[in-house]
Structure formats: structure tokens, C-alpha cells
Amino acid sequence: MLDAAMLSGTHERECVFEVFARSLPDGRRYGVVAGTGRLLELIERFRFEDAELEWLRDNRVVRDETLDWLADYRFNSTIRGYREGELYFPGSPILVVDAPFGEGVLLETLALSVLNHDSAIASAAARMVSAAGGRPLAEMGSRRAHEEAAIAAARAAYIAGFSSTSNLEAGRTWGIPTMGTAAHAFTLLHDTEEDAFRAQVRSLGAGTTLLVDTYDVHKAIETAVRVAGTELGAVRLDSGDLPVLVGSVRAQLDALGARKTRITVTNDLDEFAIAALRASPVDSYGVGTSLVTGSGAPTAGMVYKLVARKDAAGAWVPVAKASTGKASIGGAKVPVRAIDKLGVASAEEIHVVQSASPMPTGRHLHVPLMRDGVAVPEYLGAGGVEAARRHHAIVREELPESAFRLGRGEPALPTEYV
Structure with missing residues (x-):
């Protein structure tokens, strides 16, 4: 795509990409955003080194001009989205990349591999935390996962409320309490x-x-x-x-x-x-296989889609797929969680920027995550993990009681486009 866009001269068009899930895993009532801090660190380090460029050249994957462009690649644009630990629902724009097409399109696989895995683990972990009724849970699934995924799973589970992990590398890297x-x-x-x-x-x-x-x-x-x-x-x-x-x-x-x-x-x-x-x-639980495989939902089913771009005249144009069963809604969006007078969430309201509707009131969900290719420091490292854990504990209190039922059901909040 990059190579062809460079040929057509469109690779520098300003674009808006969104990460969202069309639906929650069957029967789930809410999802938990996890992996954001990991992703931001990976994007900052995302480069094409000599070995990768040589392989692309030897296998004639792209033209020499595109190889030269890749050799200088740095993500230098803007990312906003839901805070790590936040809850999400069908259609929630949990990550928004504002960048030229070439810069933004290269992040698709990286963003989805991190967010789909970590959010699936965190969403399963949150259900287990609810089921435990305040008793502590330890993550013990390293032997049932890829060696790198095991560390990420321990991190995601901790954000969703697990107390500790048996994975010492997760403790060393992310500051998660360890036990065994x-x-x-x-x-x-x-x-x-x-x-x-x-x-x-x-x-x-x-x-x-x-x-x-x-x-x-x-x-x-x-x-x-x-x-x-x-x-x-x-x-x-x-x-x-x-x-x-x-x-x-x-x-x-x-x-x-x-x-x-x-x-x-x-x-x-x-x-x-x-x-x-x-x-x-029982005083505490240790959970392994089911946790690190998402308890039946090993991926969050998120997608990365172009939703707006500038045309040749520089005007913003909303774009969207119209495919049967996979249609999306174009245009940049501002998501807001509607909260009733009792402090209980009632809807996921997504304001489409091109709409003439007034901005809905409620808790605004997007925060800056990366500016000019530099991640916001508070979301990184062990400090970012602790911040995400605290945020998750707070926002869970907004959910209606029905959200914590383990039986199959519809999402706890409806998604409303305004």
C-alpha cells in the first residue's frame, strides 16, 4: 500500500485512522483497554534497520524509492485514545492516529497485535476479579503462552485487578508484584x-x-x-x-x-x-491457562480503519467501508460516556465531528497519548501500569450492576452515534 501510494503521490495525505471493535466477544458485556503503554513504547522505537531493508530489497517487495523512505521512517505525528484500563464497547474508538497515510498505515499490524492480545487478557481478567468478590488473584499462566506474550498477559491482568504474577520478568520490566x-x-x-x-x-x-x-x-x-x-x-x-x-x-x-x-x-x-x-x-486464587488465553476469547477482534482523509484541495473527507456486515462509520469522532445523576454510566456516546449535533455532556474518553511522535510520559513504564490499574478500578464503579453478570448478555452500555 505504501509503495503504491508513493507512486500515486498520496502517501503524504493527512489521514485519521481508528482502532475499534465492531462487537464484543460473544456474551461479554464490556471490554477493558490494555496494551496502550506497551504500544506507545514500541512505536517510539519502530524503525526499519539494515537487515530488514536488505531483505525487502533482495525479495523485491518494494521499489528503491520506498526503501529509502523506510530507511528514514520515524513516527512523528499524533495519537489520542482511551486511557489504558478504560472500558470499551462496540464501536468505541479506543485509539486514533492522526498522521500522513504513509506514517499511519505502517502501524496497523503493530497496534492490532498489541491491543487485541492485551485487551483480550484484561477483559477476561476483569471478569475473574468480579467473580472473586474481593479475594486476591495471582496470574500463573506463563507456561501456557508464548514467552513474550506471557509477560504482556501478566501486565494486562494486573491492570484489570489481579494482585500479582508468578512471572519474574513481568515484575522486573513492569513493576508488578511477584509471588510463587x-x-x-x-x-x-x-x-x-x-x-x-x-x-x-x-x-x-x-x-x-x-x-x-x-x-x-x-x-x-x-x-x-x-x-x-x-x-x-x-x-x-x-x-x-x-x-x-x-x-x-x-x-x-x-x-x-x-x-x-x-x-x-x-x-x-x-x-x-x-x-x-x-x-x-478460599482466601486467594491462582489462574493460568484460562486467563492467558482470554477465557475463550483470545483476541478482542479490533480493527484498524481509515475514517477520514484530506482530499487534493486540502478539505477533510469522511471515509468508511460499506461492506455487508463490516460497514463502519466515517469521520473523526469524540467519544463521551454518558453518566446519570447517580453516577452510573448509561451510554457510550460517540460524537462524529462532521455532525452538526452539539457535543454531548458526560465523561470525555480521549486523552493525548503521543505528540509529534513522543509518548506522553505518564502512560509509560511501571508508573503507567500503576496509573492504568488505578484508572480501571475507578471506571469499573461507573458500570451498572448488570455488567458484572457472568451469563451471556448484551453490552452493558449501548453505543449511540450523535
Whole structure:
């Protein structure tokens, strides 16, 4: 596209690109924006180095003139959009790129690969946080994801309300609290379960979490308390009929005097399994496979579309696809969340700039994210992650109660074009 646009002389036309999802994953009631901070950092570093240019030249992908243009490529324009951690709905313009066509069109795959993955994970994580009812959740899915995606998933889950991750690189890179427990291999390494528990307590102290379902759970509980004492930090259950097992483990711990010892459960949990345990005396959850695969929705289904451009005379022209089933709405947009008198969100109102309608009142959703190719610092790094987590916690409070139902349903807010 770039090569052909350069031939036609249109690659420098000013354009507006939008990232949005035509719909939410089947049955979901809201989505969570995640990946924005990662994306901004990647855009700042986005270059075509000698190795890439040489490959493009050797394989005759584009003309020499286009290769010269790519060699000097830097994104030097403007991006605005929803804050990371914000909620989104069908049609929400979560990212808007204002740039010449050549600059903007090259960002499509990068933007979509980051936002589709991270928003899918954050949206699944938010449902799990709701199901947990205030009990902490740890992200433990690194072994079920690509090595780089695992780090991004831990980041997205933390923004959506998870308390910690077992991925140490996510802690190093993004400042996310880390935690972990021993695996069954550690118990099996030792001659007896007691030997394994003693080794772990000797290393980490009585406040550690002991895995108690390698052999017999109730014998392991007895051994764990004998080894660590009644100040044992926690026990982890990774198998069995959890609603029944958790109750009996709690009773046994209390009978042994370990009333402060917490119970954490893992075992292929998703939001529905977590909800089923709300009446059980579970203290925390560890979630892996379901979280890092989006709990059935591994992508957010976002698209990157040109919605406005300048014509040859310099006038702005709204543009949009008219394809059956994939039609979009052209024109630059200003999204606003309508809030009622009780502080509850009632609609996602999207004001089309070309419209003569007055600007709707409510909470404006777009913020500057990048100016002249430089990202707004507050959205970057570990500080940006913490800011996104705080923002998500605030905006969740705006949703109507129906938004938190786990059963299939329509989006919690209607999208209205004004």
C-alpha cells in the first residue's frame, strides 16, 4: 500500500485512522483497554534497520524509492485514545492516529497485535476479579503462552485487578508484584513430603505457601502444620473437588490451631469456577491457562480503519467501508460516556465531528497519548501500569450492576452515534 501510494503521490495525505471493535466477544458485556503503554513504547522505537531493508530489497517487495523512505521512517505525528484500563464497547474508538497515510498505515499490524492480545487478557481478567468478590488473584499462566506474550498477559491482568504474577520478568520490566509456590516436582524430589516441607520452610520461612495435594491432602496438612507451626502462611490446593475439599481443609487447619493459615486454590480455574467457590473459605486464587488465553476469547477482534482523509484541495473527507456486515462509520469522532445523576454510566456516546449535533455532556474518553511522535510520559513504564490499574478500578464503579453478570448478555452500555 505504501509503495503504491508513493507512486500515486498520496502517501503524504493527512489521514485519521481508528482502532475499534465492531462487537464484543460473544456474551461479554464490556471490554477493558490494555496494551496502550506497551504500544506507545514500541512505536517510539519502530524503525526499519539494515537487515530488514536488505531483505525487502533482495525479495523485491518494494521499489528503491520506498526503501529509502523506510530507511528514514520515524513516527512523528499524533495519537489520542482511551486511557489504558478504560472500558470499551462496540464501536468505541479506543485509539486514533492522526498522521500522513504513509506514517499511519505502517502501524496497523503493530497496534492490532498489541491491543487485541492485551485487551483480550484484561477483559477476561476483569471478569475473574468480579467473580472473586474481593479475594486476591495471582496470574500463573506463563507456561501456557508464548514467552513474550506471557509477560504482556501478566501486565494486562494486573491492570484489570489481579494482585500479582508468578512471572519474574513481568515484575522486573513492569513493576508488578511477584509471588510463587513450589511445584509437585519439588515434593517428589525429596524422600518424603515432610523433607520437602522442611526444606521449603528452612529457605523461605513459616510464612511460605506449601503445596499439599501431591499425595494425601489431609496427611499433608497435618505434616505442614507440624513442620511450619501454626503460623504457616498458606496451603495450596491444585486438584480435587474444590468446593468440598476447601471446606474440610479449613476445618482441619482450624482444629490444628492454624486459624490464620490461608487457603489458595489453582487447578484450571476460570471465572465460572471462581464464582462457584465464592461460598467456600478460599482466601486467594491462582489462574493460568484460562486467563492467558482470554477465557475463550483470545483476541478482542479490533480493527484498524481509515475514517477520514484530506482530499487534493486540502478539505477533510469522511471515509468508511460499506461492506455487508463490516460497514463502519466515517469521520473523526469524540467519544463521551454518558453518566446519570447517580453516577452510573448509561451510554457510550460517540460524537462524529462532521455532525452538526452539539457535543454531548458526560465523561470525555480521549486523552493525548503521543505528540509529534513522543509518548506522553505518564502512560509509560511501571508508573503507567500503576496509573492504568488505578484508572480501571475507578471506571469499573461507573458500570451498572448488570455488567458484572457472568451469563451471556448484551453490552452493558449501548453505543449511540450523535
